[in-house]
Amino acid sequence: MSRTLALTLGAVVALGLLVGLAFAGSPRTLADGTRIAGVDVGGLSQREAIAALEARFDAIASTSVRFTVDGRSFPLTAEQLGVRPDWRGAVAAALRSSDGFAPIRGFRRLHTRFFGAEIVPAVAVSSGALEYALDEIAKTVDRPSSSAALVRRGLTISLVPEQAGRRLDRDAAAAVIARSVGSLERSAAPVALPVVALPPLVTADQLRPVARRARIALSAPVILRGESRSWRIPRRRIARLLALPRDGATKLAIAGPDADEFFASLARRVTRPPVDASFAVAGEKVSIVPSRDGVELDVPRTARALLRAALSPTSRIASVSVVKASPEITTADARAMGITRRLSIYKTYNSGTADRITNLRLGVSLLDGTLVPPGGTFSLNGTIGERTAERGFKPAPVIIGTEYAEEVGGGTSQVATTVFNAAWEAGLEITERNPHSLYISRYQLGRDATVYWPTLDLRFRNDTKTWVLVKGFVEADGIAVGIYGGEKRRVVSSPGTIETTGPPPVRRIKDPTLPKGKVVVEESGTAPSRTVVTRKVYGSDGRLIHDETWTTSYKGEPRILRVGTKVAAGQERTRKAGTSSSTSPAAPTRSPTPAPRP
Numbered sequence: 001m002s003r004t005l006a007l008t009l010g011a012v013v014a015l016g017l018l019v020g021l022a023f024a025g026s027p028r029t030l031a032d033g034t035r036i037a038g039v040d041v042g043g044l045s046q047r048e049a050i051a052a053l054e055a056r057f058d059a060i061a062s063t064s065v066r067f068t069v070d071g072r073s074f075p076l077t078a079e080q081l082g083v084r085p086d087w088r089g090a091v092a093a094a095l096r097s098s099d100g101f102a103p104i105r106g107f108r109r110l111h112t113r114f115f116g117a118e119i120v121p122a123v124a125v126s127s128g129a130l131e132y133a134l135d136e137i138a139k140t141v142d143r144p145s146s147s148a149a150l151v152r153r154g155l156t157i158s159l160v161p162e163q164a165g166r167r168l169d170r171d172a173a174a175a176v177i178a179r180s181v182g183s184l185e186r187s188a189a190p191v192a193l194p195v196v197a198l199p200p201l202v203t204a205d206q207l208r209p210v211a212r213r214a215r216i217a218l219s220a221p222v223i224l225r226g227e228s229r230s231w232r233i234p235r236r237r238i239a240r241l242l243a244l245p246r247d248g249a250t251k252l253a254i255a256g257p258d259a260d261e262f263f264a265s266l267a268r269r270v271t272r273p274p275v276d277a278s279f280a281v282a283g284e285k286v287s288i289v290p291s292r293d294g295v296e297l298d299v300p301r302t303a304r305a306l307l308r309a310a311l312s313p314t315s316r317i318a319s320v321s322v323v324k325a326s327p328e329i330t331t332a333d334a335r336a337m338g339i340t341r342r343l344s345i346y347k348t349y350n351s352g353t354a355d356r357i358t359n360l361r362l363g364v365s366l367l368d369g370t371l372v373p374p375g376g377t378f379s380l381n382g383t384i385g386e387r388t389a390e391r392g393f394k395p396a397p398v399i400i401g402t403e404y405a406e407e408v409g410g411g412t413s414q415v416a417t418t419v420f421n422a423a424w425e426a427g428l429e430i431t432e433r434n435p436h437s438l439y440i441s442r443y444q445l446g447r448d449a450t451v452y453w454p455t456l457d458l459r460f461r462n463d464t465k466t467w468v469l470v471k472g473f474v475e476a477d478g479i480a481v482g483i484y485g486g487e488k489r490r491v492v493s494s495p496g497t498i499e500t501t502g503p504p505p506v507r508r509i510k511d512p513t514l515p516k517g518k519v520v521v522e523e524s525g526t527a528p529s530r531t532v533v534t535r536k537v538y539g540s541d542g543r544l545i546h547d548e549t550w551t552t553s554y555k556g557e558p559r560i561l562r563v564g565t566k567v568a569a570g571q572e573r574t575r576k577a578g579t580s581s582s583t584s585p586a587a588p589t590r591s592p593t594p595a596p597r598p
Contacts, residue, residue, distance in 0.1 A: 029043055029044060034119070036053060038185055039053060041091070054087055062078075065077070065180045069195060070166070072141070074193075081125055082125060082126030082129050083123055123182035141167070141168045143167075145198040147200045148161055148200065148202050148203050149207070150245060151244075159204055159207055162203050162204055165198030166198055167198055168194075169195060173194055176193060206250055210252060213252060214242065216311055220235065221234050222317070222318060224320060226269070226319075240259075253307065254306050263302070267297040271322075271325075275292040275294070276329040277290055277291035285342075286342070286484050291327040291329060291331045292327070293324050293326060294326075295323065295325055296325045302318070337466060339468070339469050339486060345483075346418055346422040347418070347479070348414055348417060348418045348479060349442075350479075355395060356410055357411070359393050360412075362393060365474060366385065367384055367472050368471055369469070369471065370469070370470040371467055371468070371469055374464060375463070377461045377462075379458075380419060381454060387409025393409040393412075395410065396410030397410050398411075399437060409453070414479070415451075415479065417443055419458060420433055420458055422482065426483040426485070427538075427546065428461065429460060433449050434449060436449075436554070438526075439498075439554040445497075446531035446533035465486070466485050467486075468483060471484065487540065489539060490537070491538075493534065496531050496532065498529050499531075502527060502528050504558065505528075505558045508561050509563065511563060513564075514564025515568060516568075517564060525557045525558050526556050528553070528556035
């Protein structure tokens, strides 16, 4: 039995080998039944198949394929799009599918003969040309959707229906176009390109109830009640305040530029600003002026109340909503600052023109009430700001180098000198001080200061443990600056010394109206000098806090001399006679007496 089975199996295997060998064919030819892009290439060699396919494609490469979208036709050709099927790769794939050891190859080819084998070649497309074609198609196809909308004309609300949109499905369309123009078949029937529908965000059905509410809003006036008075808002004003839904929204609102203007006007009527706690000074004593809460308009709540009233057919009354406005500095904050006493006060007197005095008063008023925290720095430029005509400053004399000029804000350096001396007497740490270039006798020796926007500043640091208050006072004959805090210090200052460091600089000016050799002193000038002052600052416990020596050098003002250059008539004739003839004897001359040196 087993022998018979073995013989049978052997016979079957032998028969299979014979069949496989019988149909194996040549490995250099394609199996019968092989089709590439719909073309039967069975029995052809690889080279013959490639040549046949390329010839077929070249014959139709300039024949257009019609593509349609929504009734519009777009003819495109393989040449136009730079389409080229990979015939060589497709033929190689067909050979591999029926290749192998002779008997196995025979069975594979036998299968292809009976069932067929279809190979679709890969298609290469010029991306630039295809994208351009898709752009041109999309220009006529793409249409954005538009949502339904409410439109107001006067007091009438109209409903504009929605419109669906569409968009070319570019990825899918690119595949369809490449496959169609890369095919060897050309059908008279057009090829449809895929389109994506774009539904609107909001439909008319969604807005119909909103339109009804909008019409109710414009049906009658609304009364807006405040704490002490009421306002009647007419229908046309409500229409300007009512924001209709747009950009996919489905709700009404009180919003927009007209609403912003309305609430700004309303806020001016109902708002009561808070009042910060402040300090009142009388002599050396300091008292706290308590803070007061304020109220301000709550715009969102008032807008919602106004909308509710407008949307109500019967109860068309809304209330103004306000909220408490807290001061930035409360009474408790002021008390915690520890400002209880005057640390120093310093006064300088009016000098110069009326415009200069205006600048003094404006500058000291701008710094009045400045608070400096412990460790904080006071900056005069930062506190007063830029001196401009728009802010009220006037042109007045200033010193630039050693020259006198006129600029807007002239005189602000006297404010700086006043502040500097107040900080000096308070025992505070002075971190920046720039002296005048020329000595000014009306200021305390060696204790002047100048400022110039924005480069030269006066600064002092609050190196005490409590806050410091800087007060400015405008008085009939001058200005004063007081500094108040909680840590009293003792300041010991030297009266200062002054030393001349050289002669005044000399400036000679030729004067043709004066006789030659004559010298007239127009301005006597001042000599350069140097001052030295000292300051020792002691804390309340007697501890030495600052021990400083301040040395200031001043430039001299020039001594101006007018030197005559005019030649007398007799001298002029003598000069001409002496040079008119070389045979005349030379007249005796005498050197003019030299002018005395200053």
